[in-house]
Amino acid sequence: MGRHPCCDKIGIKKGPWTPEEDIILVSYIQQHGPGNWRSVPTNTGLLRCSKSCRLRWTNYLRPGIKRGNFSDHEEKMIIHLQALLGNRWAAIASYLPQRTDNDIKNYWNTHLKKRLKKLQTGIEGNSGHDDQDGGSFPSSQPKGQWERRLQTDIHMAKQALCEALSLDNKPTQFPSLHADHSKPSINSFINNPYTMAKTRSLAPYQSSSYASSADNIARLLENWKKKSPNSSAQTNSDFVHPTTTTAGSSSSTDQGPASTTPDHAFDHSFFSLNSSNSDVSQSVSVDETANLTPDQTSLFQDETKPNLMEGSKVVPLTLLEKWLFEDAAATHGHEDLINLSLEESTAGLF
C-alpha cells in the first residue's frame, strides 16, 4: 500500500523554524488545539508539512517543556530508564514530564552514552556486558527487540499489578510539577509503554504548564529580537499573522486585525504576559492560567505528557533504581524516599 510521504509537495519549506512561523503555529493551536495536523499548513498558510508542524509543537512549542541543562537527577533517571527500557525515548520521556523524547535522545547520544562508555571502559575487564547502545545494563543479553520489549513490559506490568494489590491508597506527597523529579504513577505504568502515547491526550495537565509555554514563546521572541533587529520587516509570503509585525515589543496590547485568526485569545494569554519584562516564566503560573477560559486551558491540557502526579501511588523500584536514586535522594529529599519505601515493600516479589 503505497503511502505517499506527507512532505512531497513542492514548495514545502524545510530547515529551522522562524519566530514568525512559531507564532503562527502557536496561535493556530491556541485556537484549534493540537491535532488534525494535516489541516494546519493549509489553515495557517505555513509552508511546512503537517509533520513538521507537529514536531515543532511537540518538541519545542508545547507547554511544559523545560530546556537547558539536565539535572543530575534527570541524568540518572535517563540512565536508569534507558537501561530498563532501551532506546524507547518516548517511554523514557514520559517519566520526565518536562523533557521531550528528542531532547532526551540527544542528551543520551551526546552526553550520557559517551560518559557511560568511558565509565565502562574504566572498569572494563570485569564485565561481559553487551553494549546495547551505550550499554549500561549489566544483565542485558542478546535479544530481539520485540522480545526485549515484551520482557520489559511484562516486568512493568507485574510491578504495577503488584503495587496495586499490595498497597492501599496511601496518600503520597508529590513535588510540584516544576520539580524535575516527577515519579510515575501507577496509571502511567499500566499505560506505559505502548499505550502511553495514546493516553497522553487524556491525562489532564497541570495548569502551571502554561507558564512554560509562555516562556517558550518569550524566549523565541527574545532570540528573534537578538538575532534580527529588523525581523519585524520579515513577512511570510502567504500569511502574515497580526502579531508578526509587532511581536516582542508592542504585542502585549496590540490587537491588530486578524486575517485568519479572528480570536485574540492568544494575544492576550501569551503576549500580555510579556508586557514589561522578558522573564515571563516567573510571572505566569497557576494563577494566570486560572483565568483562562475552559477552552484555553483544555487546549494546553491536550497534548502533553501524561500526568505523572495522577493517582496516589508510585511504582516499586528495583535495586538498580534504588542505587540510581539514592544519590538523588540526598539532594532531593523526601520525594525519592517514597520510592525507596515502596521498593522495600515489594522487594523480592518477582
Place this chain on the structure above:
DNA sequence: AAACAAGCCAACCGCATGTTC
C-alpha cells in the same frame, strides 16, 4: 586571525501503528 575539528541539537526521514471509511 584563519582553518579545521568536534560537539551539539533542531529538524528530517522512513517505518510502525492506530483510526477511519
Place this chain on the structure above:
DNA sequence: AGAACATGCGGTTGGCTTGTT
C-alpha cells in the same frame, strides 16, 4: 477486510557553535 489517512516513534542528518591548532 483492507485501503487510505493520521499520528507517533526512533534513527539520522545538517548546520550552527565552540574549541583547538
